[in-house]
Amino acid sequence: MDKILRIDVGAQGGPKATVEPVGDYAGMGGRGMTTMVVYKEVPADCHPLGPENKLVISPGLMSGSAASSSGRLSVGCKSPLTGTIKESNAGGTAAQALGRLGYAAVILEGERQGDDMYKVFIDDQGVKIEKANELKMLPNYELIDKLKPVYGEKVSVISIGTAGEMRFSNSSIAVTDPEFRPTRHCGRGGVGAVMGSKGIKCIVVDASNTKMRQPANPEGFKEANRKFVEGLKQHAVTGQGLPTYGTNVLTNVLNEAGGYPTYNFREGRYKHHQSLSGELQAENMKNREGGQPTHGCHRGCAIQCSGIYTDKDGNYMTKQPEYETVWSHGGNCGIDDLDVVAKLDYLDDNYGVDTIEMGVTIGVAMEAGVIEFGDGEGAINLVHEVGKGTPLGRILGAGAATTARCYGLEHAPVVKGQAMPAYDPRAVKGIGVTYATTTQGADHTAGYAVATNILKVGGDVDPLKPEGQAELSRNLQVATAALDATGYCLFIAFAILDQPETFNAMVDSINQMYGLNMTGDDVVALGQKILKMEREFNKKAGFGPEHDRLPRYFSREPLAPHNVVFDVSNEELDSVYNF
Amino acid sequence: MPYTAPYPEPYDKTLDNLPLIVMEHDAPEWFGILLQGFDMPVPKPCTLREFLCELVGVCGVYTEKYLQTIFLNGKAIDDLDRAMIVPSSRLALSAAMPGLVGATMRRGGYYSRMREGISQSRENTTDSTEEQPFRLQVRLYNAVGRELAGLFLHQGVFVPSEYLLKFLKSQPPKFFDHLHKVVLNGTPLPVTSSSLDSWQLPQGDIALRVTAVQP
Numbered sequence: 189m190d191k192i193l194r195i196d197v198g199a200q201g202g203p204k205a206t207v208e209p210v211g212d213y214a215g216m217g218g219r220g221m222t223t224m225v226v227y228k229e230v231p232a233d234c235h236p237l238g239p240e241n242k243l244v245i246s247p248g249l250m251s252g253s254a255a256s257s258s259g260r261l262s263v264g265c266k267s268p269l270t271g272t273i274k275e276s277n278a279g280g281t282a283a284q285a286l287g288r289l290g291y292a293a294v295i296l297e298g299e300r301q302g303d304d305m306y307k308v309f310i311d312d313q314g315v316k317i318e319k320a321n322e323l324k325m326l327p328n329y330e331l332i333d334k335l336k337p338v339y340g341e342k343v344s345v346i347s348i349g350t351a352g353e354m355r356f357s358n359s360s361i362a363v364t365d366p367e368f369r370p371t372r373h374c375g376r377g378g379v380g381a382v383m384g385s386k387g388i389k390c391i392v393v394d395a396s397n398t399k400m401r402q403p404a405n406p407e408g409f410k411e412a413n414r415k416f417v418e419g420l421k422q423h424a425v426t427g428q429g430l431p432t433y434g435t436n437v438l439t440n441v442l443n444e445a446g447g448y449p450t451y452n453f454r455e456g457r458y459k460h461h462q463s464l465s466g467e468l469q470a471e472n473m474k475n476r477e478g479g480q481p482t483h484g485c486h487r488g489c490a491i492q493c494s495g496i497y498t499d500k501d502g503n504y505m506t507k508q509p510e511y512e513t514v515w516s517h518g519g520n521c522g523i524d525d526l527d528v529v530a531k532l533d534y535l536d537d538n539y540g541v542d543t544i545e546m547g548v549t550i551g552v553a554m555e556a557g558v559i560e561f562g563d564g565e566g567a568i569n570l571v572h573e574v575g576k577g578t579p580l581g582r583i584l585g586a587g588a589a590t591t592a593r594c595y596g597l598e599h600a601p602v603v604k605g606q607a608m609p610a611y612d613p614r615a616v617k618g619i620g621v622t623y624a625t626t627t628q629g630a631d632h633t634a635g636y637a638v639a640t641n642i643l644k645v646g647g648d649v650d651p652l653k654p655e656g657q658a659e660l661s662r663n664l665q666v667a668t669a670a671l672d673a674t675g676y677c678l679f680i681a682f683a684i685l686d687q688p689e690t691f692n693a694m695v696d697s698i699n700q701m702y703g704l705n706m707t708g709d710d711v712v713a714l715g716q717k718i719l720k721m722e723r724e725f726n727k728k729a730g731f732g733p734e735h736d737r738l739p740r741y742f743s744r745e746p747l748a749p750h751n752v753v754f755d756v757s758n759e760e761l762d763s764v765y766n767f
Numbered sequence: 768m769p770y771t772a773p774y775p776e777p778y779d780k781t782l783d784n785l786p787l788i789v790m791e792h793d794a795p796e797w798f799g800i801l802l803q804g805f806d807m808p809v810p811k812p813c814t815l816r817e818f819l820c821e822l823v824g825v826c827g828v829y830t831e832k833y834l835q836t837i838f839l840n841g842k843a844i845d846d847l848d849r850a851m852i853v854p855s856s857r858l859a860l861s862a863a864m865p866g867l868v869g870a871t872m873r874r875g876g877y878y879s880r881m882r883e884g885i886s887q888s889r890e891n892t893t894d895s896t897e898e899q900p901f902r903l904q905v906r907l908y909n910a911v912g913r914e915l916a917g918l919f920l921h922q923g924v925f926v927p928s929e930y931l932l933k934f935l936k937s938q939p940p941k942f943f944d945h946l947h948k949v950v951l952n953g954t955p956l957p958v959t960s961s962s963l964d965s966w967q968l969p970q971g972d973i974a975l976r977v978t979a980v981q982p
Contacts, residue, residue, distance in 0.1 A: 424833065424863050424910075433909055435865055440908045444838045444859040445872060445885055457841075462802055467909060471799075475939070493865075511866075611868050618871060618881020635867060656880040664867065682865060685877075749841055752884045 189217065189247065189292040189401070193315060195308065197386045198239065198298030203306055205315040210292045217249035219275040220673030220718055221293050222264025226273055227721040229297075232728030236268035236378070237355055237385040239299030245286075245346065245391070246294075248675015252287020253401045254409075255697050256417045258675040259283050259486030261346075261363055266729070267377035269357040269545070269587055270604045270629040273725040275672065276379050279485030279494075280363030280372030282344040283675060285395035286310075300387040305353070309339075311394040323389045325350050327538040327575060328362045328370035331390060339392055341368040347390035349540025352380030354577045356585030357605075358545040359384065362537065365485050367496075371507040372485050375542030376631060377606060378587075404703030412696035419690025420490045423683040430493035430679060431482045435511040436466035438610075439519070446749045447615030449608070450519045451561055452551035453601045456612050456747045460524035464514050469497075469526055477502030491679050497530050506534040509543075512632070515610035516547020521554055522561035531568055539575030541585065546571065548588040548607035556595035601742075603630035604735055613738055614747040614754045621661040621756055625736045625764040627722035633678055635664030658760045662767065669722075670715030674698060716767060723765060733762045774921045775824040779808040779900070782923045782974030786952055788931070790977045793945035800934045801916050806902040806925040806972070809852060815839065816847040818858075818903075823918060834911065835863035835873050842887035845875045850887055854901040860915070861908040920977035928968040931975060935963055 190210050197203045216224050222244040234240035243265045250258035261283035267274035286294065289312060307320040323331055328349040335345060344364055351359035359380030362370035374380075403409035420426045429437055439461055442448040446456035462468065473479035473495050480496040485507075495508030509529055517523060517532040536543045550567050553559065558580075559566030573581030583594050588607040592600030601608045606629025613620025619632065626634035671678060676694065684691035691708075699706050742754040781787070809822065815837070820826040825834070830847070837844040838859040844850045852858065863873055871878040879886065902925065907915055935942075940960060949956040956966055 424835070425865050425869065428910060429862055430865055437909050438864055438866065438868065440906070441836055441838075441859075441861050441864050441872060442868065444841060444861075444906065444908075445843060445882070446841045447868075447885065465802070465908075467802060467912065615885050616868055616871055616882050617884060618878065619868060621881075622867075632867065657883075660878060660881060679865060681867075682863070682870065685870060750885050 189287055189290055191290055193291050193294045195296050196298040197296060197300050203317045205317060217292060218246055218260060218262040218673040218675050219669060221246035222262045222275050223718050223721050225295060226264050227725050230266055232725050234266060236266045236382060241266050241382055243296040243382045243386060244293055247283035247287040249673060250701060251283035251675035253701055255413055256488055256490040257677045257680055260675045260677055263361055263374040263379045265379055265382045268381045269378035270606050271729060272604055272629060272731055273627060273722045274377035274379060276374035276376045278363045278372040278374045280365050281486050282346050282363045282393055284486060285344040285393040287401055288395040288398040296386040296388055305387055305389040307389055308391040312397045320389055325353055328540055329538050332368060332370050342396050344393040345390055348380040348383045349538060350575050351540045351585055352384040355381040355384045357381060358541050358585055358587040360540050360542050362540055366487055371537055380540050403701045405700045409697060409700035412693050412700050415693035416690060416697055417490045419683045419687050419693060420680060423686060425682040426491050426679060430491050433466040433470050434493050434495055434508050436469050436514050438511045439465045439514060445615060447612045448519055449612045451522055452555045452599055453612060456615055457749055458519040463524040464518040464526060473497055493679055499527060505530040509533040512610045513543040516544050520547055520551045521567055523564045523567060525564055528564035532571060535571040541574060544609050545587050545607045548601060549584050549591050552588050552591045552597060552600060555599055556597055598741060603738060606630050612747055614742055614752045615750060617754060617756055618657045618660055620738055620754050621657050621761060624738050624761050626665060627726055635661050635668055657756060658763045662764045666712060666715035666719055669718040670711045673714060736761050774918055777922050778810055778822055783808055785972060785974040786969045787974040789950045791948040792977055801907050801912060803930055804904060804906045806904055807922060808900060809903045810900050811898040812851060812853045814848050815850040815852055818852045823922060833862055834860055836861035837874055839887060843872055843882055843885055844887055845879060852903060857904040859906040860911050862910045923974055923976040925972045926975055928970060928973045932968060
């Protein structure tokens with residue numbers, strides 16, 4: 189991956205493509221690339237939908253190679269939802285395709301001229317950009333149906349739905365999966381709105397005439413990858429739990445812990461959790477015609493945490509909804525029907541919105557009395573309002589914080605304008621520390637269970653000492669930032685957390701791919717570098733420590749059943765960035 | 768990990784003198800009835816390790832390696848020898864979970880500090896000197912449920928009779944191919960799916976025991 193494709197959407201006569209060497213960005217991929225480009229090239233005080241903002245699309249360092257579970261695609265920009273720097277990533281097939289074509293990044297930049305929408309086609313022969321007004325305001329699934337006869341099903345598509353075209357702050361960028369469905373989304377932070385502001389409806393990537401990226405040391409790479417896959421397969425979570433149940437296996441456990449936010453974060457348990465459980469979801473997929481409980485979002489993934497969800501008659505409904513989606517539309521809204529959640533997931537993907545932000549927004553709207561808690565049909569109608577851009581839909585499409593403001597509510601479970609995911613920070617306070625302090629707004633993936641115990645970020649940490657939460661969160665954020673640069677899926681985290689030999693195999697696979705001699709310390713240094721750039725960008729954009737806070741009601745209102753509040757001190761929160 | 772050790776003798780053979788339904792089944796699909804949770808008899812207060820190892824029969828490697836996520840009364844458990852099973856306790860057993868929260872919830876895990884406030888600490892363990900039998904509420908989740916369901920059903924559980932009927936009516940025909948015998952208080956019941964409506968089950972809780980097919 190030695191080149192960067194820049195598309196100037198403001199060029200005379202329509203968008204123009206320029207391919208340049210990777211230059212100063214050499215060695216960067218995924219979140220490392222998106223962060224560095226935004227940090228260096230985007231004025232921090234710009235409007236996210238203005239001409240100065242850029243949308244950076246970057247496959248991870250290992251994407252396009254034979255490395256297992258390395259198909260993550262990062263998208264970065266200044267976020268319309270949070271006003272901070274943003275990196276949002278997704279699986280699907282596009283990262284592999286871009287990697288195989290040699291692109292380290294695709295950058296959309298400049299000021300859109302007029303109202304035309306464009307499609308971009310990239311293959312081994314070059315780049316073509318065409319006016320595509322016939323695709324205007326098509327939802328993602330209909331867009332794919334239009335593209336299929338033209339390009340076939342072997343290409344990858346990166347696209348926006350109607351929400352992105354209308355530049356809603358909660359709009360995603362879709363990536364097609366191996367079945368050529370637009371089911372994988374860079375969901376968080378409104379990145380779809382930035383693509384919409386550049387007038388690009390879709391990017392079609394055809395890597396069919398290319399081969400897998402070749403490692404610098406093929407034999408060494410093969411051996412490292414073999415050990416890595418072996419580690420993934422032998423671990424209970426990556427080898428059994430995720431393939432069998434998917435991430436929704438967490439529903440019952442979080443509910444049991446009293447940390448399952450319910451009724452817009454009012455309670456920590458949901459009476460009907462069993463109706464939403466991963467166990468039941470897996471049974472549905474196993475027993476219904478056409479259902480598939482074990483499925484990969486891209487080819488070559490050893491974990492296979494996804495699935496295909498069908499209705500009782502065997503008709504495709506959506507991909508297997510993830511835990512966060514089932515929670516946001518299910519328990520958080522008092523909706524106890526998996527099929528309704530599946531329908532909502534499909535609509536979110538189709539219109540192109542983030543399922544977490546959308547579900548939390550509906551929860552806020554329910555608290556405001558727009559519809560009742562538990563009203564599944566009402567929730568479906570609200571997502572249609574967003575997708576069609578009605579006046580109410582435009583409010584909801586702006587996210588949970590805006591919706592709460594419009595209805596005069598304090599209860600907006602957000603940090604830096606972004607909705608909290610499916611873990612109540614009063615019950616799991618360490619997660620609350622991450623929600624508060626991450627550069628991205630409330631985000632559960634900013635601090636993942638990466639092998640910080642092996643990496644020893646900042647030295648040996650005693651997780652049992654009183655100030656351990658901030659220290660743990662810091663180390664997690666550093667390690668996660670580094671992992672986000674590789675293209676490896678975060679779900680490898682458990683295996684590399686528990687099995688040092690699997691962690692070593694992962695680092696070795698990168699070394700053998702690039703002919704490097706990287707150590708754990710280098711991984712830490714990369715993570716710290718990324719976080720420092722993000723922090724610096726945010727500071728210039730007007731975000732200081734006072735923004736690294738949860739809403740005050742989380743410290744005031746106890747959460748049942750444990751009646752706990754978030755009581756981590758501001759001093760401790762501020763210490764997260766002591767590095 | 769399939770549970771292969773021999774099942775211990777059930778502690779309570781009469782199961783609290785409730786109406787007792789005994790089924791002979793090839794077993795694998797039985798987890799479903801336990802998804803809703805169930806009660807089971809316990810002779811006297813004991814530690815969680817005593818309960819698992821001595822009463823139920825879950826010991827050794829399975830306990831240490833696979834029972835990675837345990838909640839007692841909603842509190843995350845790190846120490847099996849300190850956690851006490853007492854009257855009105857609610858126990859949930861699960862395998863290791865994905866994600867940071869999964870790592871956080873793990874027994875004695877590196878990130879357990881991140882859940883302070885919902886962990887069972889030394890101070891909030893419950894003790895009881897009442898050496899009376901009682902009912903324990905149990906929840907079995909994910910792979911642990913699938914692997915241990917047979918063991919708990921062998922021990923005998925209490926479930927509302929309406930749950931049992933609802934569960935049986937929702938089963939596919941192949942389920943009944945593996946169901947060989949049903950006896951309610953010593954009286955055989957028909958075992959086809961179409962005969963379920965003729966079952967005269969008493970209302971409220973019943974005792975349920977599932978045994979492997981007798982040779």
